[in-house]
Amino acid sequence: MQNLIFFLFFYALLYLLGRGILISIGSLFKRKDILDLHISAFPISTLNPIFALFYIGQLVLILNFFTKGVSELTFFLVLIPFIFNYKRPIKFKKLSYENLRIFAILSILSVSSNGITFHQDAANYQLNNQHYIRSEKIVAGLANLYSRYGFSSLSEYINSFFWLDNNFIFLHFVNLTFISIFYIFLSWCIFSSDNFNFKLAAIFITLYGLLDNIGINGGRNGFIEIDTIGKQDNIFAVLFFICNFFIIYKISNNLDINKEEFFFIYFLILYSSEIRIFGLVSLVGLFYISYNKIKLFLNKSSLAIFFLGFVWILKNFIVSSCLIFPITRTCFQSPWGNIKVSEFQAAELRQFHLSYNIFDETIIDWLLRWNERYLNYYVGLNLLFSLLFLFFIINLFFKLNRNTFVHSAKSTLYIFTLIIFWLISAPSIRFGIGVFLIVITSVAFMYKELRIKSFKILFNNKHLLTLLLL
DSSP states (O other): OHHHHHHHHHHHHHHHHHHHHHHHHHHHTTOTTGGGOEETTEEGGGGHHHHHHHHHHHHHHHHTTTSOSSSHHHHHHHHHHHHGGGTSOOOOOOOOHHHHHHHHHHHHHHGGGTTOOBOHHIIIIIHHHHHHHHHSSOOTTHHHHOGGGGTOOHHHHHHHTTOBTTBOHHHHHHHHHHHHHHHHHHHIIIIIOOOHHHHHHHHHHHHHHHHTTSSGGGOOOSOOOOOOBTOOHHHHHHHHHHHHHHHHHHHHTTOOOOHHHHHHHHHHHHHHHHHOGGGGGHHHHHHHHTTTOGGGGGSHHHHHHHHHHHHHHHHHHHHHSBSSTTOGGGBOOBTTBOHHHHHHHHHHHHHHTTOOOTTTSOHHHHHHHHTTSHHHHHHHHHHHHHHHHHHHHHHHHEEEOGGGHHHHHHHHHHHHHHHHHHHHHOOOGGGSHHHHHHHHHHHHTTEEEESSGGGGGGGOHHHHHHHHHO
16 A cells, blocks of 8 residues: 555656646647647547656756766756646646546556566676666766666666655656556547547557466466666557557558657657667668658757757767677777677677677577577567457457558568567567567557447446456
């Protein structure tokens, strides 16, 4: 009960901070409607908590160029956006079903706080890295001390702000916040959206989550899982999923993109890329859906994102002498850097995660080598079973939308691009969670109405809510 209260309070504070940030941005760009802004009918204010975490992470990062990342100044600057909530006070209404669903989601997820432990990487390098952020300016050549410091994910800058003496429960709450947003997003798609594609995709992703409990070794099929303290796999998966959810929707339906949608997707790409460099692959999709609106990359909002990306790259260069660590081609020999550090780390990652050597082996040879690791074998089989089962169900109940066949083929090509990049980089199951979710999304977007209207009884709100909570 105590953890539930703490997590609800933590989430509420982040929501208010994110709301204040949106209001301040609206004042800066003279957009009074920013709190009511929708992206493909999705209210972006739903993401207020992760906007707040992004702000905290960027603030700690920028301050870390000049002083230690976490200080009294940091806390003062974090408090400022709260003031903007007074410009647009929250109007309290009667409890809605949507608020009750959100409360249920947060309550269920808070249970994971009981007995939560550290991931091995937390002790290996993440907490040490956060300690450097909290106590020192950015250390030039820090990656020479230990190559893993070269990654220095944005999650380290976010988490470094939430240390509480010897208690790291707030680091777990950061992780839970992203998982909560994931389920709240699915909840909105199922119960609040009028878009049939959104509803269908969310239902089948929820089914995919239920199937995560069925199979070899009791289940596990590559769905979102609650990490131990210190891992950012879910953070990346959620950001990557929401970003590419809208990219795939645009491609599958050949829809134009407006300025707000472009900025929103571009922002999520930056956010996910600063968590894990694989997020940069999403730029392929963004370029495709906006190829006839290149000028959007030059507006004020996009230039602000570009500036934040430049700050991130500058940090990388100082820490590791690489623009994007550990991609060796972006590294430079410098008085504080050693290219061999990135070469070693890149080789170690490829070897450990059994990446696909596209020019040296066939896909079958690689698959046999990848399956030698038992985790990959049984999760891969469970994933295959889940995909086949979902494909069977969707064909049984729904009609294929032949009108969007050509555009669906284009989205399939984009999905294939994501999979290839995953295979040749680090094809670990936990790194592919976002990709698996998007594969299911893209399949769901190919279908339209029910084959038989009487099937509708299976998809009423009571049944779907039960499925979501399960």
